[in-house]
Amino acid sequence: MSNQTIKQPSKVLNNVLRIALYTVLLTMAAIYLMPFVVMLLTSLKDVEEIRSGTLLSLPSTLGFESWQKAWSSACTGSSCEGISPYFLNSFQIVLPAVAISTLLGALNGYVISLWKFKGSDLFFAALLIGCFIPFQVILLPMARTLGWLGIANTTTGLVFVHVVYGVAFTTLFFRNFYQSIPEELVKAARLDGAGFFTIFYRIILPVSIPIIVVTVIWQFTQIWNDFLFGVAFSGFDTQPVTVALNNLVNTSFGGKEYNVDMAAAIIAALPTLAVYVLAGKYFVRGLTAGAVKG
Amino acid sequence: MVGLFVFPCSDSFYSEVFIMKSQNSLRPTSVQRKPKQTLADWMPKIVMAPTFIVTVVCMYGYMVWTGILSFTSSRMLPSYNFVGFDQYERLFNNDRWIVALSNLGVFGGLFIVICLFLGVVLAIFLDQKIRAEGAIRTIYLYPMAISFIVTGTAWKWLLNPTNGLEKLVVDMGFEDFKFDWLINPDMVVYCLVIAAVWQASGFVMALFLAGLRGVDGDLIKAAHLDGASTFTTYRRIILPSLKPVFFSALVILSHIAIKSFDLVAALTNGGPGYSSDLPANFMYAHTFTRSQIGLGSASAMVMLGCVLAILVPYLYSELRGKRHE
Numbered sequence: 253m254s255n256q257t258i259k260q261p262s263k264v265l266n267n268v269l270r271i272a273l274y275t276v277l278l279t280m281a282a283i284y285l286m287p288f289v290v291m292l293l294t295s296l297k298d299v300e301e302i303r304s305g306t307l308l309s310l311p312s313t314l315g316f317e318s319w320q321k322a323w324s325s326a327c328t329g330s331s332c333e334g335i336s337p338y339f340l341n342s343f344q345i346v347l348p349a350v351a352i353s354t355l356l357g358a359l360n361g362y363v364i365s366l367w368k369f370k371g372s373d374l375f376f377a378a379l380l381i382g383c384f385i386p387f388q389v390i391l392l393p394m395a396r397t398l399g400w401l402g403i404a405n406t407t408t409g410l411v412f413v414h415v416v417y418g419v420a421f422t423t424l425f426f427r428n429f430y431q432s433i434p435e436e437l438v439k440a441a442r443l444d445g446a447g448f449f450t451i452f453y454r455i456i457l458p459v460s461i462p463i464i465v466v467t468v469i470w471q472f473t474q475i476w477n478d479f480l481f482g483v484a485f486s487g488f489d490t491q492p493v494t495v496a497l498n499n500l501v502n503t504s505f506g507g508k509e510y511n512v513d514m515a516a517a518i519i520a521a522l523p524t525l526a527v528y529v530l531a532g533k534y535f536v537r538g539l540t541a542g543a544v545k546g
Numbered sequence: 547m548v549g550l551f552v553f554p555c556s557d558s559f560y561s562e563v564f565i566m567k568s569q570n571s572l573r574p575t576s577v578q579r580k581p582k583q584t585l586a587d588w589m590p591k592i593v594m595a596p597t598f599i600v601t602v603v604c605m606y607g608y609m610v611w612t613g614i615l616s617f618t619s620s621r622m623l624p625s626y627n628f629v630g631f632d633q634y635e636r637l638f639n640n641d642r643w644i645v646a647l648s649n650l651g652v653f654g655g656l657f658i659v660i661c662l663f664l665g666v667v668l669a670i671f672l673d674q675k676i677r678a679e680g681a682i683r684t685i686y687l688y689p690m691a692i693s694f695i696v697t698g699t700a701w702k703w704l705l706n707p708t709n710g711l712e713k714l715v716v717d718m719g720f721e722d723f724k725f726d727w728l729i730n731p732d733m734v735v736y737c738l739v740i741a742a743v744w745q746a747s748g749f750v751m752a753l754f755l756a757g758l759r760g761v762d763g764d765l766i767k768a769a770h771l772d773g774a775s776t777f778t779t780y781r782r783i784i785l786p787s788l789k790p791v792f793f794s795a796l797v798i799l800s801h802i803a804i805k806s807f808d809l810v811a812a813l814t815n816g817g818p819g820y821s822s823d824l825p826a827n828f829m830y831a832h833t834f835t836r837s838q839i840g841l842g843s844a845s846a847m848v849m850l851g852c853v854l855a856i857l858v859p860y861l862y863s864e865l866r867g868k869r870h871e
Contacts, residue, residue, distance in 0.1 A: 277671055281685045284748065287700045288688075294703065306714040307704065359593045367590035375598060382605040384857050386805050388829045388846040392615065392839060393608035396624070416600045423597065448589040477693035479808035480826075484834065494695040498812055501699050510703055517699040521692045528691035532684065536752055 295319060295515035302510055318511035322500075322519060326512050329499035330488045335516050337489070338496035342476055342523075344407050345492055349414035350471040356415070357422025357467060358460065362452055364423070365430035366438045376427065383420045390417075391484055398485060405487030413485055414475045421474075422467050429463040430456070469531055473524050493520045609850065616843035624839055633844040643845060646823040649735050650852075653824065654803035656739045657746075661799055662792070664743070665750025670780065672751070673758045683755070686748035694745065698812025701741040702728070705813075731821035734814055738806070738822060741813055746802060750795050757791035758784065793860065800856050804849060825849050 294302060295318050296311040324334040363369075364376050394413060395404070403409035433456070441451045482492040491499075497520045501513045619629045637643050668686060672679055689697065704710050707726040715723040727733035761784050769779045807826035814822040816831075823831075825845060833842030 273671055273674060274676070277668075277676065277682055280668060281682050284685050284689065284744065287697075287704055287744065290704060291700050302709065306717050307710060308714060356597060360597050363590040363594050369587075369590055372590070372594070375594070375601075378606070379597070379601050381857070382601055384801060384853055385605060385609065386826070386846070386849045386853055388805075388826055389612045389850045390604065390608040391830070391846070392624070392833055392843065393611040394604065395834075397604075416604045419597050419600070420605075448593075473691060477695075479693065479695050479811065480830075483811075484830070494693050494808070497699065498695050501702070501812065502815065510709070513699060514703065517696045521696045524691045524693070525688065528688060529684075532687070532691070536687065 291514045291518055295322075295511050295518060297511055299509060299511065318509065319515040319519070321509075322512045322516035326500055326509075326516060327503050328491075328496045329503050335493055335496045335500060335519060338491050338493045339519065341407065341486075341490055342493040345410045345414065345490075346472060346475045349411045349418065349475050350468055352411070353415045353418040353422045353471055354464065354467050356419050357424075357426050358457075358464070359452070360419070360423040361426025361428075361430050362456055364427045366433065366435060366456075367448070376423070379420045379423060383424065387417065387480055391480075395484060404485070405490060407490050410481060410485055410490065410492070413481050414478070417481075418471055418474065422471060425463055425467045425470070426460070429460070433459070465531070469527055472527060476524050496520075612843045612846050615839060616847045618840050620839035620843070622837035622839070629840075633840045634848075636841055637844045637848070640841070642820045642823060643825075643828055645820060646825045646828040649738075649822060650803065650824050652735050653738050653742070653806070654800060656736070657742050657803050658796065658799045660739070660743045661747045661750045662795060664747040665754050665795065666785075666788075668747075668751040669754035669758055672755055683752070686751050688748070689745040690749045692745070694806075694808035695812045697741050697745050698809050701737065701744070702813050705737050705740075728814065729818055731818050734818065734822040737813060738809060738824075742802075742806065742809055745809075746799065750799070753791050753795050754788060757788045761787050793863075797856060797860050801853065804852050804856075825852075 290307045293308065293311060296314060296316070297305065298311075298315060298317070301309075301311060322334055323336050325332060326334045328335060328338070364372050398404040398409045398413070401409075401412075403412060437455060438451055441455060446454070476492075477494065478492065479494045479498070482495040483498075486492060486495060497516050500516050614626075615624055616633055617628050617630060618625055619627045619632070672683065676682065705725070705728040706712075707729055710725075712723060712725040715725070727737050765783055765787075766779055769783050774782070805826060806824050807830065810816060810822060810824050810827050816823040816827050826849065829842050829845040829849065831842075832838040832845065836842075
């Protein structure tokens with residue numbers, strides 16, 4: 253809908269309103285941007301400049317020492333190798349977890365929308381309610397289970413946990429998407445003798461690209477940004493980057509190096525920010541498309 | 547943890563889910579090809595089996611398990627020595643828990659109200675044929691892509707009383723300006739609100755903006771032809787039609803609030819003292835670091851209760867609404 257600037261009594265008033273509108277919008281944009289700008293500026297200053305200047309004062313020279321330190325030599329509690337090992341850990345957790353949960357979600361959504369069986373809808377409802385439970389109610393039993401399975405404190409364990417609690421969301425995505433595929437399509441293919449997987453490969457997957465992109469981006473963001481599972485289930489050398497960042501910021505040996513903290517925080521945020529900047533439009537469109545139909 | 551819960555609002559979603567339709571009409575040729583169909587019939591179930599098992603075990607089973615633990619005297623390790631409601635009694639006599647709960651009330655209330663307000667206002671403003679709308683929208687929304695840990699780290703620095711915003715304002719000439727909420731036990735919870743609103747309000751804006759774009763254009767034209775002012779059109783026609791968006795935003799936001807854990811961990815670590823603890827942090831501390839598994843489990847169950855208290859009426863109203871249509 254577009255609310256055009258309809259016939260207002262005076263053109264002057266209208267212009268004043270427009271200016272006010274833009275002022276508010278741009279002020280808010282500045283406020284939203286400010287924390288990131290401050291982080292960036294702080295990360296480029298040295299400790300002395302941070303102490304003498306203000307948040308928004310510009311660095312006198314462009315120095316990337318704090319970035320280097322954050323990446324490879326800052327102390328994160330147990331060790332002093334910077335956050336790079338944990339950055340890689342995060343990738344090792346995120347990539348398989350995203351792939352597996354997306355694949356499972358696609359298959360589940362396919363079954364729930366196009367191969368309904370008795371109880372499949374009820375199961376979907378049960379799965380959905382599972383999306384909402386606060387993870388605090390599963391933390392301890394999961395910790396015990398991971399111990400029994402022998403994958404406590406391992407990357408495998410974290411992948412497992414993220415798949416288990418991500419699959420409800422991915423199923424939801426695919427199910428809603430596949431709802432719009434006419435059942436006749438599957439019926440016809442079955443009459444032609446195509447089986448369950450043939451139909452999935454040949455008919456369903458080719459039309460699923462948009463929802464796959466949306467799901468992958470969503471899962472990537474969720475798992476990359478996770479902290480609760482990371483802190484509860486990881487070992488010293490399998491920590492994801494969020495946990496390492498938190499340790500780095502809360503470790504105080506001598507003086508606080510805010511520039512290193514900020515550099516590390518930006519590094520930890522870069523992958524998801526990059527995804528958002530490159531594909532955000534697509535992502536948001538996918539998310540909100542379902543919201544407004546009702 | 548957002549976004550997903552939005553989908554449920556789409557048209558006949560819940561009624562479809564909850565009023566189980568048995569749609570076996572899908573199998574037209576089952577008579578002629580019985581033997582070949584057997585495996586095909588089982589295939590969907592086999593494919594769903596892993597998800598089914600982990601859902602039953604790792605969601606509902608664990609929920610029950612935690613529920614059972616909350617009735618035991620477990621400390622460092624789970625034990626099954628049942629003590630009735632003792633842990634719940636201890637919980638509600640525990641000052642730290644009461645602080646955490648009331649913090650959740652203050653934090654959750656303000657966070658939800660401010661996000662909804664900002665979301666609606668910004669969405670309406672952005673919907674006025676704004677130049678560079680895409681760029682502005684991207685700026686409003688980018689915090690949503692960032693982890694709460696990064697948000698907490700950033701705001702911890704911004705709200706730092708010696709070097710942060712306070713100094714910025716003092717250096718601008720307001721010498722007496724004081725902004726020490728982060729180290730003030732009475733005010734620290736508002737720091738959580740500021741950071742969380744910064745992170746989530748853009749998303750609420752995006753929801754409402756999408757909602758506004760979905761409003762029937764003819765309806766608005768008709769209202770204008772009838773002489774309704776822009777303001778009246780918004781108040782009487784556009785905003786009421788956004789009710790479903792409003793409710794899903796409400797559910798999403800309260801869900802974020804109840805689960806908030808990382809933001810506290812990064813921004814305040816619960817401090818000063820335990821003045822900025824939220825229930826999720828209380829639960830984690832007692833279960834994993836303070837060897838009070840029984841108490842921690844009881845607190846987790848109370849959190850679950852809070853979520854259900856919001857979720858069940860929501861689902862109920864969704865269901866009822868659909869039936870009456």
